[in-house]
Amino acid sequence: MSATAPTAAPDFADPQVVDAIAAWMPTTRWYPLKGQQVDVTLERAYDLGGAAILLLRAGDTLLQVPVAWRDEQGAAPIAQLDGRWLVDACHDADAVQALIDAATGRSTVEGLTGDATGTPEAAGEIRVITGEQSNTSIIGGGDHPWIAKVFRVVSPGDNPDVVVTGALTRAGCRPVPSLLASLAATWPAGDAFVSGHLMAVSSFVAGGEDGWQLFRQHALATLRGEQRALPDAAALGAAVATVHRDLADALGTAEASEADTLRFVTGLEQRLAWAREQGAGVLAELDEQLSVANDRLREIHALGELQQIHGDLHLGQVLRSSDGSWALIDFEGEPLRPMHERVVREPRQRDVVGMLRSFDYAAGSALQEEPAGDPIVAADWVTQRRTEFLSGYADALGPVDEQDPVFTALLLDKALYEVVYELGNRPTWVSVPLEAVRALLSSVEERP
Ligand SMILES: Nc1ncnc2c1ncn2[C@@H]1O[C@H](COP(=O)(O)OP(=O)(O)O)[C@@H](O)[C@H]1O
Numbered sequence: 292m293s294a295t296a297p298t299a300a301p302d303f304a305d306p307q308v309v310d311a312i313a314a315w316m317p318t319t320r321w322y323p324l325k326g327q328q329v330d331v332t333l334e335r336a337y338d339l340g341g342a343a344i345l346l347l348r349a350g351d352t353l354l355q356v357p358v359a360w361r362d363e364q365g366a367a368p369i370a371q372l373d374g375r376w377l378v379d380a381c382h383d384a385d386a387v388q389a390l391i392d393a394a395t396g397r398s399t400v401e402g403l404t405g406d407a408t409g410t411p412e413a414a415g416e417i418r419v420i421t422g423e424q425s426n427t428s429i430i431g432g433g434d435h436p437w438i439a440k441v442f443r444v445v446s447p448g449d450n451p452d453v454v455v456t457g458a459l460t461r462a463g464c465r466p467v468p469s470l471l472a473s474l475a476a477t478w479p480a481g482d483a484f485v486s487g488h489l490m491a492v493s494s495f496v497a498g499g500e501d502g503w504q505l506f507r508q509h510a511l512a513t514l515r516g517e518q519r520a521l522p523d524a525a526a527l528g529a530a531v532a533t534v535h536r537d538l539a540d541a542l543g544t545a546e547a548s549e550a551d552t553l554r555f556v557t558g559l560e561q562r563l564a565w566a567r568e569q570g571a572g573v574l575a576e577l578d579e580q581l582s583v584a585n586d587r588l589r590e591i592h593a594l595g596e597l598q599q600i601h602g603d604l605h606l607g608q609v610l611r612s613s614d615g616s617w618a619l620i621d622f623e624g625e626p627l628r629p630m631h632e633r634v635v636r637e638p639r640q641r642d643v644v645g646m647l648r649s650f651d652y653a654a655g656s657a658l659q660e661e662p663a664g665d666p667i668v669a670a671d672w673v674t675q676r677r678t679e680f681l682s683g684y685a686d687a688l689g690p691v692d693e694q695d696p697v698f699t700a701l702l703l704d705k706a707l708y709e710v711v712y713e714l715g716n717r718p719t720w721v722s723v724p725l726e727a728v729r730a731l732l733s734s735v736e737e738r739p
């Protein structure tokens with residue numbers, strides 16, 4: 292628990308306080324604007340008593356920063372101000388309990404709305420996830436553990452991590468952990484007020500092993516010529532298919548109309564233009580090929596069946612439970628995508644290509660760690676996992692046509708998104724998706 296009782300809150304309107312947070316944010320993993328010069332201003336503060344949730348505008352992006360003020364610096368100090376420490380509230384058990392109380396409605400905070408769909412236990416001793424993450428997740432709840440995910444980029448509108456997981460929880464979807472509570476905020480936008488979700492609390496898969504680590508370690512062992520147990524990619528394909536079926540049952544499906552197809556193609560064109568602009572530094576050399584790929588998007592004439600999907604599926608979103616079954620988490624969609632685009636019906640292939648790209652990432656990241664490894668061995672490893680995954684998916688829900696222009700367009704779309712994501716978040720990783728973009732563009736050019 293926190294060492295000392297809270298005293299009066301800092302003056303969050305004081306530019307010194309905001310400047311101190313602005314200087315600290317780029318040192319965190321979750322900060323999405325690394326390398327960019329942006330003005331940071333306070334949009335709104337919500338008082339939790341001894342802690343507060345701040346919404347800070349950094350350029351065009353609204354960021355959530357829960358803070359607390361303490362006499363000691365604790366696990367995650369931000370800055371020392373007037374003799375007290377401003378700390379990251381996600382690492383402070385009392386502050387985390389205040390967040391949970393607001394989410395379950397046990398406390399009332401002006402501007403915040405909690406929604407309890409279960410009964411999360413008291414936080415007790417907390418642990419913050421330290422892995423590759425765009426948000427911040429805190430584990431608490433003692434013997435009945437939960438995981439509270441604090442969304443760092445906040446947008447107006449429903450966050451699918453709350454609404455989609457909520458719908459799957461009500462439908463009893465087996466591979467997805469239940470939603471227990473959520474927190475939303477209201478803040479001013481021009482003359483009006485808008486609302487958006489700040490946090491989701493779900494049941495925690497105790498002993499779950501991260502799919503990314505399992506597959507990446509296997510790829511690394513393969514490059515080194517070592518033996519290691521192979522994670523079951525076919526069972527993973529079947530789990531993804533089950534979730535697709537449950538999502539379709541819970542939220543419906545629709546055959547794509549001509550207007551849907553046009554909207555989809557236009558959306559891909561806009562995303563391609565966005566990636567070219569955001570990733571100009573590394574993508575400029577591929578300009579001609581990107582134009583060809585853009586023209587080829589018009590070959591898409593039919594999308595087939597649309598439904599709510601996961602939206603940002605990759606190996607970091609799957610856990611192997613202690614009984615060997617796979618669980619899917621994080622239905623937030625792509626964090627760089629506007630919120631209103633994340634709760635629209637989409638082709639299921641988008642999730643499938645997300646997972647296939649992830650096998651490529653696992654091998655690419657393993658090669659970065661083992662540069663003497665054979666790229667052909669890495670490529671074979673990717674092909675095998677891809678085949679296993681697709682066969683498991685096909686057995687459970689039907690085959691995926693890898694020649695479909697929708698499938699190939701989505702693969703390129705995902706790899707381009709990843710280039711932009713890496714430039715903003717992990718610049719040293721950018722070569723992994725960039726290589727994939729190169730390969731995909733060459734195959735587009737070669738197509739008759
Ligand atoms: N329900 C859960 N049970 C166990 N671990 C979880 C659960 N949800 C998330 N995690 C862990 O937290 C990590 C980050 O969660 P995630 O929702 O993917 O956040 P982000 O969107 O920020 O990447 C996951 O990789 C996983 O290790």
Ligand SMILES: O=P(O)(O)O[C@H]1O[C@H](CO)[C@@H](O[C@H]2O[C@H](CO)[C@@H](O)[C@H](O)[C@H]2O)[C@H](O)[C@H]1O
Nearest residue numbers: 423424425603605606607625626648649652709
């Ligand atoms: O997990 P998030 O919803 O925050 O997703 C974002 O971050 C991911 C990285 O943490 C990023 O995924 C990319 O890197 C993964 C390895 O770390 C890899 O498995 C994925 O295939 C790759 O796309 C994701 O794109 C981004 O939206």
